[in-house]
Amino acid sequence: MKFKALAVALCLGFSAGAANAEPVNLTLSGGNPGGLWSLLGAGMDKAVKATDSDSVITYQATGGGFANIGLLAANRTDLGMVHDAEVKLALTGQDPFKAPVTNMMAIGYMYNWAPMHFFLNKDVAEEYGIDSLDDLAGSGAPISIGINRSGNITGNVALFMLAEAGLDEATLTGNGGNFVRAGANEQGDLMQDGRIDMATNGIFIGHSSFRAIDENVDVVLLQIPQNVIDATNEEFGTSAYTIPADSYSNQAEPVETMALGAMVVTTESMEDDTAYTLAKSFVEHIDEIRGVHKAMQQLNPELMVSQTVLPFHPGAERAYEEAGLLK
Incomplete structure (x- = not known):
């Protein structure tokens, strides 16, 4: 009986100690x-x-x-x-x-679930036959591309993905294009003013900055090749993600991408x-x-x-x- 009482006391003591853990x-x-x-x-x-x-x-x-x-x-x-x-x-x-x-x-x-998006002006996409990230380099299109500011990881990821698809800075400038460093909301304003042709970012579907682009500019959401997605996930520890069809105005098909x-x-x-x-x-x-x-x-x-x-x-x-x- 003494041992049983001791066991009960110990259990109660442990329970009390767990319940009375120090606040954080x-x-x-x-x-x-x-x-x-x-x-x-x-x-x-x-x-x-x-x-x-x-x-x-x-x-x-x-x-x-x-x-x-x-x-x-x-x-x-x-x-x-x-x-x-x-x-x-x-x-x-x-x-x-x-x-x-x-x-x-x-x-x-x-x-x-913060997927990378690549929005391209629809007129540019149709003129140069671009519907996927890997079409950009060979299209010769003189595109101005919005990239998030230095210090924001989505800028690093966007540059990596574009390079994996064949569009590094040398190729882009050779086509007459350029990268423009700007935050999410700034890219929306630049798209509306026609100062950039493409916006890139990795945030939630339907984020206010994306809604502003989709509602005020005729854009298409570019497809991303599987090899680019795989290489990005390997490099950054991220994961594959599907943006469902009709998430945006001109997006009849799902878009495979990766998400931060x-x-x-x-x-x-x-x-x-x-x-x-x-x-x-x-x-x-x-x-x-x-x-x-x-x-x-x-x-x-x-x-x-x-x-x-x-x-x-x-x-x-x-x-x-x-x-x-x-x-």
Whole structure:
């Protein structure tokens, strides 16, 4: 009986200890104020508060994923929102990183449905017989192509995909065209003003910048060869994606492409119990994160563990194993 009482006491003690885990108080480095990542930060804060009302995740606006990886590498932030493609570059020390970043560990994937789009002016497409990315180089068309600003991973991805399809900068300028660095909304304005012929970006289907282009300019969405998609996924750790038919005005057929994903990352210095609490809170209170934006409705626990570019933090891994999401 004494042994039984001791066992019960120990179990109760362990249960009480688990229930009374310390609240988390962490900083999440994200992106622009008011952007999706800031909304995700608010959702994560609600999720941890649902577990413990004293917990706090404070959102810190930054220049985006590249900047956040730099902060993580220097142990100057607790958590960072990053794209999978940015992590892949960081792990191998590719530009803009001067050396490999090796201290990162994953907490959870937030989305993987930000597909690369290539919108081309319909008149240009018809004049030069272009309906696929690999038609551009040989067409001889003097196209001005919008590429996201330096420091935004979608610019790196777009340039890589175009080069894989045969259109590097030398070929483009030889055809009389050029690259124009501009953000998503700027590209929409430039398309409407006729200052660029093509817009490129990797964000959600129907994003406001894409709607502005589709509604105000007669454009076609270019197909992407499978070899370009495969090479891009290999290079950046991204995944294949299909933009459904009729997502845009002149798009009668599905368009195969690839999509960027974003995840919450920490460092190996985070305590196991903290990472455990984070991951457990995100799974158990996932509706708090899903509810921040209609684009997040696809998020589910299985998606959270589907990233492949980083090892999970041991604490997060334990939470996912307990939830039956990892073996």
